[in-house]
Amino acid sequence: MRRFVEGVDRNQSTLFPESLEDWVHQDNPVRVIDAFVGELDLAALGFGGVDPAATGRPSYHPAVLLKLYVYGYLNRVQSSRRI
Template identity: 50%
Template sequence: MEYIARTPRNQLGLFPTALDHMIDKDNSVRAIDIFVDRLDLSQFDLTKTAQTGRPSYNPADLLKLFIYGYMNRMRSSRQLEKITCVEF
């Protein structure tokens, strides 16, 4: 079973601005993204998905969110959810 598909950051949607354009070039999020993308997560059991039920989130995306929360002292999942919601 595949992971939940993510929308590319440079794709235009309902609004004329892409998500990638809303993030500064020197933001720490970009460093986290590059760091996690270079990791080989296939050697861990995290990447094995079940064949039934709802697809899971990509472990790389969850790791990026965890690292971002750790760097910004956010331990609550509710805080992380609030900060990751895109508001236009």
Template identity: 55%
Template sequence: MTLKLADRVKSVRGGFNAGLAPLDSRMAHISGSDRSQLLLLPEAIADYVGVENPVRFIDAFVDGLDLRSLGLARVDAKVTGRPGYDPGDLLKL
């Protein structure tokens, strides 16, 4: 009994779709930089912004919002295509 090439590949790799993500999985959004990430100069992104700068309030405020309940579009990532930018990061702009 000889196996066709397709049957051999299927049996070796666990099927033609082995290793592919299921269609119902969602891609993550493209997110901004981690503010605690150390950089060459200055050491962290937070070093660019003073302690009393309103940007820190905006950052914390938007992080605390439930964007889905506010009705913002594209809060949930799409199944296909390139990941979009995180809606929270865009709101902070």
């Protein structure tokens, strides 16, 4: 069983436009968040994740969830339910 939910490759070709990267402008804050979280050592910060159970859906990768929370705080959304 997989350890984390796998995301879609952002460079994968789609119908409109060629890739998901084309939708996000070069100066969008999302790119800064992606680069920032990508450089963090999440295991050293305690975000190593858990071992999956034999049944059930795999968990989301901690980096993906951290990116969502940082994006929410950047946009003044502190509730994880509202994100």
